[in-house]
Amino acid sequence: MTKTISFILNGDEISCDIQDHWTLLHLLREELGLIGTKEGCGNGECGACTVIVDQLAVNSCLYLAADVQGKQVQTIEGLAVHTGSLHPIQQSFVDNGGIQCGFCTPGMIMSAKALLDKDPKADQEAVKHALAGNICRCTGYVQILDSVAAAGRQMAKNQGEGAAAAKDPGTITQQSMNKKAGEVIT
Amino acid sequence: MKPFTLLTPATVEEAVALFGQHKETARYMAGGTDVIVKVKEGWMGPDYLINLKKIPGLNDLHKNEATGELSIGALVTHAMLEQSLLIRNAYPIIYDAVSNIGSLQVRNMGTIGGNLINAVPSADGAIPLIALDGTALLVGPDGERSVMVKDLFVKPYETVLTPGEILTRITIPAQVPRTGSAYIKFGRRAAMELPLIGIGVLLVVDEDLSTCTRARICLGVAGPTPLRAVKAEQMLEGQPVTSDLLTGAGKLAAEESQVRDSVRGQAWHRKEMIRVQVRRMGLRCLDIINQKARQA
Ligand SMILES: Cc1cc2nc3c(=O)[nH]c(=O)nc-3n(C[C@H](O)[C@H](O)[C@H](O)COP(=O)(O)OP(=O)(O)OC[C@H]3O[C@@H](n4cnc5c(N)ncnc54)[C@H](O)[C@@H]3O)c2cc1C
Ligand code: FES
Numbered sequence: 001m002t003k004t005i006s007f008i009l010n011g012d013e014i015s016c017d018i019q020d021h022w023t024l025l026h027l028l029r030e031e032l033g034l035i036g037t038k039e040g041c042g043n044g045e046c047g048a049c050t051v052i053v054d055q056l057a058v059n060s061c062l063y064l065a066a067d068v069q070g071k072q073v074q075t076i077e078g079l080a081v082h083t084g085s086l087h088p089i090q091q092s093f094v095d096n097g098g099i100q101c102g103f104c105t106p107g108m109i110m111s112a113k114a115l116l117d118k119d120p121k122a123d124q125e126a127v128k129h130a131l132a133g134n135i136c137r138c139t140g141y142v143q144i145l146d147s148v149a150a151a152g153r154q155m156a157k158n159q160g161e162g163a164a165a166a167k168d169p170g171t172i173t174q175q176s177m178n179k180k181a182g183e184v185i186t
Numbered sequence: 187m188k189p190f191t192l193l194t195p196a197t198v199e200e201a202v203a204l205f206g207q208h209k210e211t212a213r214y215m216a217g218g219t220d221v222i223v224k225v226k227e228g229w230m231g232p233d234y235l236i237n238l239k240k241i242p243g244l245n246d247l248h249k250n251e252a253t254g255e256l257s258i259g260a261l262v263t264h265a266m267l268e269q270s271l272l273i274r275n276a277y278p279i280i281y282d283a284v285s286n287i288g289s290l291q292v293r294n295m296g297t298i299g300g301n302l303i304n305a306v307p308s309a310d311g312a313i314p315l316i317a318l319d320g321t322a323l324l325v326g327p328d329g330e331r332s333v334m335v336k337d338l339f340v341k342p343y344e345t346v347l348t349p350g351e352i353l354t355r356i357t358i359p360a361q362v363p364r365t366g367s368a369y370i371k372f373g374r375r376a377a378m379e380l381p382l383i384g385i386g387v388l389l390v391v392d393e394d395l396s397t398c399t400r401a402r403i404c405l406g407v408a409g410p411t412p413l414r415a416v417k418a419e420q421m422l423e424g425q426p427v428t429s430d431l432l433t434g435a436g437k438l439a440a441e442e443s444q445v446r447d448s449v450r451g452q453a454w455h456r457k458e459m460i461r462v463q464v465r466r467m468g469l470r471c472l473d474i475i476n477q478k479a480r481q482a
């Protein structure tokens with residue numbers, strides 16, 4: 001059955017017609033052309049399709065599109081700002097060799113973001129626990145863990161600066177720039 | 187994926203009525219982590235999925251402070267349980283079991299109710315609820331009834347639920363003081379793997395902090411349904427719990443189990459692991475009890 005849903009995608013309110021049996025992954029990739037989110041297994045096993053819905057990392061291959069009605073969805077496309085400046089997690093994956101073929105990367109980064117948004121100081125055990133559902137066939141994971149740890153440090157620092165800047169409205173911080181991540185880059 | 191119509195009732199009664207209308211062409215859906223996989227793989231092809239997620243109250247998790255009873259709504263996700271301080275502190279066996287189900291993404295979607303009703307012998311969520319003497323509340327076309335969680339399962343993929351019945355919540359009676367509980371999902375890797383064997387132990391001891399007044403030993407992947415090793419439990423009850431006695435109980439539990447060879451593991455290995463892990467989980471229960479006694 002066709003129905004119309006509206007939700008917030010990477011900061012922008014959108015409204016679209018969907019079929020009941022579409023997954024969120026299908027909606028994003030096939031209908032909206034946001035092909036950053038990947039399909040690996042299609043069955044919840046690999047994490048390549050991870051997106052954030054209302055602050056929670058979920059497998060978009062198992063999540064029905066109809067269920068995002070009224071919710072906030074973040075995909076990898078929502079992270080970099082349109083000037084080209086990468087989100088600290090993306091930059092950290094580049095700097096620390098967290099990417100080889102790149103297929104797992106959008107999912108890894110979204111899982112990492114769901115965690116670090118809540119707790120940028122998450123220790124390595126917490127990072128492993130949060131990323132256990134994201135499979136990488138290339139890196140051996142060490143560089144990925146390093147990337148997430150470094151990103152966490154950067155985000156904690158930005159938050160500190162953000163808090164300081166809140167008292168001094170004159171300063172534009174990295175974080176407040178990243179807040180404009182709504183623009184979709186395709 | 188075969189197309190279906192998604193129905194989103196606002197109350198349990200409405201959901202039951204929708205099922206009555208569409209009968210076996212309909213299927214309930216909670217988190218969908220089992221249902222959607224099965225529809226995608228072509229193992230089931232419902233014309234209607236009845237989405238239970240929008241029914242208010244079904245994902246309520248709370249403890250009644252007056253009676254001490256814990257109520258877990260069927261739609262409570264594994265992640266909600268894992269992140270609840272109440273669960274972590276007072277019901278470690280639930281925490282142990284749910285925190286390693288699938289991945290965080292799966293736990294953010296998958297529900298405790300779906301885990302029970304899916305009724306696989308490996309359901310990690312079932313073991314602690316059996317050990318805690320949980321009761322399942324069912325609402326169906328003929329009204330409401332309650333069934334002990336341990337009596338929910340008939341065989342793999344089959345429960346005692348009649349067509350159209352919905353599991354609304356699970357209640358856990360007040361825990362007596364000096365209760366310890368622990369679960370281990372034993373396998374090559376906890377995340378993204380079904381357990382090779384799942385072992386849950388709950389012990390209650392007397393004021394001497396030694397004599398066992400209640401024992402529960404519950405096993406997953408040890409038979410066609412999650413099961414209790416009743417003889418091993420009886421061996422512990424009334425006795426001072428020692429490491430040796432736990433070793434004996436572990437042996438008996440292994441004998442009582444109905445483990446099989448499967449592609450994922452061999453029966454002899456599963457038995458050995460029951461033997462070892464019943465003891466270890468029992469000792470962990472005692473640690474928890476002693477730690478709480480010191481704090482009190
Ligand atoms: C990658 C992956 C890893 C997994 N790992 C594990 C694991 O480690 N351990 C484990 O135990 N499970 C695991 N699972 C299985 C699954 O995630 C869990 O069993 C989960 O709890 C199912 O809940 P759900 O809400 O998603 O169920 P759904 O898929 O929505 O439903 C499952 C079944 O229960 C019925 N149902 C659901 N809710 C109700 C209700 N309230 N009343 C009546 N019927 C209902 C549905 O009709 C369906 O038959 C895994 C699944 C995936 C995809
Ligand atoms: S594509 Fe969704 S988990 Fe693999």
Ligand code: FES
Pocket residue numbers: 098099100101102103104105135136137138139
């Ligand atoms: S970089 Fe290739 S799968 Fe992870």
